[in-house]
Amino acid sequence: LAGNIKHGGLIEKAFGITLRELMFDFGGGSASGRPIKAVQVGGPLGAYVPESQWDIPLDYEAYAAVGAVVGHGGIVVHDDTADMARLARYAMEFCAIESCGKCTPCRIGSTRGVEVIDRISNGENRPQQVKLLRDLCDTMVHGSLCAMGGMTPFPVLSALNHYPEDFGLAAPTQLAA
Incomplete structure (x- = not known):
């Protein structure tokens, strides 16, 4: 604990x-x-x-x-002072740094994930960026060769799903996949 x-x-x-x-x-x-x-x-x-x-x-x-x-x-x-978008970004960045580089979903997906979360946080075309982030996470879950890439989406998606306001998303309809 x-x-x-x-x-x-x-x-x-x-x-x-x-x-x-x-x-x-x-x-x-x-x-x-x-x-x-x-x-x-x-x-x-x-x-x-x-x-x-x-x-x-x-x-x-x-x-x-x-x-x-x-x-x-x-x-x-x-x-309640935690910024869940920042914590989600940290998970993607952690994966980008720690990736062994063997598989593309983890190696490239995590790097692109950091960029997409930054665009969401900056208010750049949020609905499309959220869809892109969800698609990227799906690719990482189903295409990564190990748990590193396959599990990185867990903190990202849970933060996005449960704390949308931290991503600048007010309405749950903006979260539709």
């Missing part, structure tokens, strides 16, 4: 506990005292889980059903 949390550290509990229980019963809430906005579960390429999903039992099947992963069990808490 890490990030913006009062009491971080290693917590060992059985599957079935919820994020809400982990963050508040064990973690004591945010270290900043501000409301918690998003929780990244599963490592640096795990999805961002919004408050509406904090009561889902923490297990492989329940998380897979909502497009998230348990991964290695890492949980990083972000308060």
Whole structure:
């Protein structure tokens, strides 16, 4: 349990506990005292889980059903000052830097992903750029040779889907694939 949390550290509990229980019963809430906005579960390429999903039992099947992963069990808490577009960009940039370069979806896709997120954040033709980002993420998920490229879209799409306002998108209709 890490990030913006009062009491971080290693917590060992059985599957079935919820994020809400982990963050508040064990973690004591945010270290900043501000409301918690998003929780990244599963490592640096795990999805961002919004408050509406904090009561889902923490297990492989329940998380897979909502497009998230348990991964290695890492949980990083972000308060309401987090910029989810910036965090999504960080995931793409992380992949671009760490890619072994063997497959095109990861090597080139992540680099293009950073550029597309920048264009969305700058307000450049947002609806078309969001569609391009979704198509790019689909290509990375289905065409990458390893989990690096295949999982990079998880934090990107979860940020886009659950926090569209951070991308300058006000209406959910702008998110249609």
